[in-house]
Amino acid sequence: xxxxxxxxxxxxxxxxxxxxxxxxxxxxxxxxxxxxxxxxxxxxxxxxxxxxxxxxxxxxxxxxxxxxxxxxxxxxxxxxxxxxxxxxxxxxxxxxxxxxxxxxxxxxxxxxxxxxxxxxxxxxxxxxxxxxxxxxxxxxxxxxxxxxxxxxxxxxxxxxxxxxxxxxxxxxxxxxxxxxxxxxxxxxxxxxxxxxxxxxxxxxxxxxxxxxxxxxxxxxxxxxxxxxxxxxxxxxxxxxxxxxxxxxxxxxxxxxxxxxxxxxxxxxxxxxx
Amino acid sequence: xxxxxxxxxxxxxxxxxxxxxxxxxxxxxxxxxxxxxxxxxxxxxxxxxxxxxxxxxxxxxxxxxxxxxxxxxxxxxxxxxxxxxxxxxxxxxxxxxxxxxxxxxxxxxxxxxxxxxxxxxxxxxxxxxxxxxxxxxxxxxxxxxxxxxxxxxxxxxxxxxxxxxxxxxxxxxxxxxxxxxxxxxxxxxxxxxxxxxxxxxxxxxxxxxxxxxxxxxxxxxxxxxxxxxxxxxxxxxxxxxxxxxxxxxxxxxxxxxxxxxxxxxxxxxxxxxxxxxxxxxxxxxxxxxxxxxxxxxxxxxxxxxxxxxxxxxxxxxxxxxxxxxxxxxxxxxxxxxxxxxxxxxxxxxxxxxxxxxx
Numbered sequence: 154x155x156x157x158x159x160x161x162x163x164x165x166x167x168x169x170x171x172x173x174x175x176x177x178x179x180x181x182x183x184x185x186x187x188x189x190x191x192x193x194x195x196x197x198x199x200x201x202x203x204x205x206x207x208x209x210x211x212x213x214x215x216x217x218x219x220x221x222x223x224x225x226x227x228x229x230x231x232x233x234x235x236x237x238x239x240x241x242x243x244x245x246x247x248x249x250x251x252x253x254x255x256x257x258x259x260x261x262x263x264x265x266x267x268x269x270x271x272x273x274x275x276x277x278x279x280x281x282x283x284x285x286x287x288x289x290x291x292x293x294x295x296x297x298x299x300x301x302x303x304x305x306x307x308x309x310x311x312x313x314x315x316x317x318x319x320x321x322x323x324x325x326x327x328x329x330x331x332x333x334x335x336x337x338x339x340x341x342x343x344x345x346x347x348x349x350x351x352x353x354x355x356x357x358x359x360x361x362x363x364x365x366x367x368x369x370x371x372x373x374x375x376x377x378x379x380x381x382x383x384x385x386x387x388x389x390x391x392x393x394x395x396x397x398x399x400x401x402x403x404x405x406x407x408x409x410x411x412x413x414x415x416x417x418x419x420x421x422x423x424x425x426x
Numbered sequence: 427x428x429x430x431x432x433x434x435x436x437x438x439x440x441x442x443x444x445x446x447x448x449x450x451x452x453x454x455x456x457x458x459x460x461x462x463x464x465x466x467x468x469x470x471x472x473x474x475x476x477x478x479x480x481x482x483x484x485x486x487x488x489x490x491x492x493x494x495x496x497x498x499x500x501x502x503x504x505x506x507x508x509x510x511x512x513x514x515x516x517x518x519x520x521x522x523x524x525x526x527x528x529x530x531x532x533x534x535x536x537x538x539x540x541x542x543x544x545x546x547x548x549x550x551x552x553x554x555x556x557x558x559x560x561x562x563x564x565x566x567x568x569x570x571x572x573x574x575x576x577x578x579x580x581x582x583x584x585x586x587x588x589x590x591x592x593x594x595x596x597x598x599x600x601x602x603x604x605x606x607x608x609x610x611x612x613x614x615x616x617x618x619x620x621x622x623x624x625x626x627x628x629x630x631x632x633x634x635x636x637x638x639x640x641x642x643x644x645x646x647x648x649x650x651x652x653x654x655x656x657x658x659x660x661x662x663x664x665x666x667x668x669x670x671x672x673x674x675x676x677x678x679x680x681x682x683x684x685x686x687x688x689x690x691x692x693x694x695x696x697x698x699x700x701x702x703x704x705x706x707x708x709x710x711x712x713x714x715x716x717x718x719x720x721x722x723x724x725x726x727x728x729x730x731x732x733x734x735x736x737x738x739x740x741x742x743x744x745x746x747x748x749x750x751x752x753x754x755x756x757x758x759x760x761x762x763x764x765x766x767x768x769x770x771x772x773x774x775x776x777x778x779x780x781x782x783x784x
Contacts, residue, residue: 221650247652259650261643263709264636272640276652278633282661288628293440296632300439339651 161199164391171199173235174343174375175220180229182215182399189215190226191399197343202369203377204386207396208419213379214256216396217345220377221253222246248276252341254332256348256379262321266331269320270307273338274299306338309371310364326357330364337368344368346378350385358382362389387411395419445627451774462616467609475608480681482722483615484673489702489714490626491669496700497708498630499662500642501551505563507695508570509547509667511687512540513674515580518589521602521679522582529594529602529679533618537672543570544667551659567696574687590684602679611680618676622669627711629665638662639709670699701751705758707767716766724751 161171175197182190190212197203205213218224220231222243231238233249241249252273261269278299284291307313310330315323320331329349336344349365350358362385368374380386386393387407395403395410397419403410410416434449436442446452470479488510495503516536524532547566551559574580581589593603600606601614629635637658640648649655678685685691698721706717725747732743762768776783 223650242654243646243649244652244654247650253650255647255650259644259647261640261647263643264639268636268639272636272648272651272653275633275637275640280633282629282634282665285632285634286625286628288632292628292632296443297439300443304439335651 168200168370168373170201170391173197174199174233175377176232177216177219178230178232180216180219180226180231182212182219182224182226188399190219190396192229193396193399193401194229195394195401195404197375197377198392199375200369200373201375201391202365202389203375204390204393205377205379205396206381206383206386206393207402210398211396212399213396214347215399217253217347217377217379220246220343221251221345247339250339250342251345252336252339252343253345254329254336254347254349256351258325258328258332260320260328260332260335263319265317265319266312266323266334267303267307267316269331270303270334270338271299273306273335274303276339277302302340303338306334309367310334310337326353326360329353329357329361333361333364337372337374340372342375344374344376346376346380348379348381350380350382358385365389443631445631459620462620463613467613470608470612472608475612476681477726478722479612480615482718483612483619484676484681485699485702485718485722486619486715487622487676488670488673488699489706489718490622490711491666491671491673492699493703493706493708493710493714494626494630494638494669495662495666496703497710497713498635498642499638499659499666501548501659501662502556502560503563503663503666504560504693504696504700505547505566505570506670506699507691507693508567509540509544509670510674510677510695511570511574511691512543512667513537513671514678514685514691515574515589515687516540516671517675517679518591519580519582521592521594525592525594528596530596530614532594533672533675533679536675537668540671540674541664541668544670545660545664548660548663548667551663552656564693567693571687571691586686588684588686589678591679594679602683604683615676615680618672622672623711623715626669626714630711634661642709701755704755705765707765707770708763710765710767712770713765713767716770720766721751 161169163169173196176194177196178194180190180193181188193216205216207213215224219226222241222245225240261272264272278295280292280295307316310333312327312330312334315327320328323331333346333349346365350361353361365376365378366389369376378390390407392405393403393407393410394401395413395416402415402419403413405413436447446455466479488506492503492506495501513536516539517532520527520532520535521529547563550562554562575587581587591602593600593605595601596610596614599610601610630638637648637653640651640653641655641658641662645655648658674691678690682690702717702721703714704717705720706715707713728747728750729740729743732738732746733740758765
């Protein structure tokens, strides 16, 4: 397995992978007596697509929740941009530039697509209550400026036509895309995707894969994703972490992982004596 | 046929996000403003002011306030009556303590004081939601009314326990007290309604409003995109209470003139304003007006037709009113949870396509 080489390198398709952006060190998470994650360490490097895979109940989502601050691990450290992160609430994590999507869509159903995407800009909007109340001037300028970014994201993900539609009226596949738009609008340095392709048909999966690659390619956004579709994962990601029963059983490039005996056992099952 | 956006192209995001994007609506809005500011004041008499316009305007402010909390931020409150009482008593104390300060500013300061009290009673919302929060705000309602009843400092140790507004003027024209002409209090309240509606609209269209709505729709997702739930909820309570406080100050100072707290700001007031918000439309400024108009006009209408027109006894009409309002709330909750505002939206949608709906 590759030692923590800090040099950047260039991938086959010409993207530059930088140094370590985030590092998980010996994370352990327990819920009462249930061990969700046991002593897991891995790193996410700048500009790469990092996949976390594993069978159901392996602790993948828990891992993502640790990164985004929903769970505080009992043991271990989270390092972000070379600094140890103190325990944080999720909104503080978001303000550090980490955005995410959810396994079951977590959009704001009562708002339009545009408003949903605009909520992704909230961290960049700083005018206070009084300027907002007056609106003319600072608040309006800020709103228009951020609208520009939101519209670019909408454009990028090809959802212009549903801009003013309430989210509750959209089909599942589009909702997933709007959720990605909301996360992207924040212009995060690390984007966490929790099963971005769950429940999609082949065509929608292809669209989503294309968007993920485009995001990574165009904005250089670092992406960590959880996915069940092996074909997709192996195609998209630069490096893969494999988890099973809360433990790390493999880490490396898709090819390395594919030939790892422990991984094959976890997925195909193994005869117990 | 005239009500449509065809040909009305928006070339900037600013034009796209204006309050009335359709020209016809915009002109309608200007017309209403013109009528309210330049026609009505010259034609109204005491009856119209006291039974229709003042209660409508004042309840509209209260409904806007409550709508921000319930409709936009999703935090149920049954403490509106109590917060209106805070506004009223703050206004009374300020009026008697600073007789030289213009009443306009005193009303705003009363709103600010209520905002602080509201934020204080909003603290439980950080831990509890839904029904439990409603009960917690109910405690605010009873506690505040009890406080104003029992602590003589609040009513300046008057023997009756009532508070009554001394005469105060704006530009030399009395707006509070007994010697007011019909139009002056109307104009005074109208200015507050106008400003409140604009401020509420501004707050709900921008980043603050989106934070509130994010909390309303899904608080976990709101937190993950960087909304601090503490700040969002407390600011909603504060802003909401600010408007409710202004409504309370006007209700006492301009409309009733003299009040007894349990009678004027009891639990039924909280429910009345909540019904206005529900019937009018949760999460809509227009809905706050529609709801206030509906619940203010309905009793007047019923009274005039049943008692005046048909000659029924007054008490029968009064009870019938309760039955009708109750039934309407059930009808609205079942048939149109988004209230009159939604009916209005659907009508507009239909109008845009009329006469060729396909």
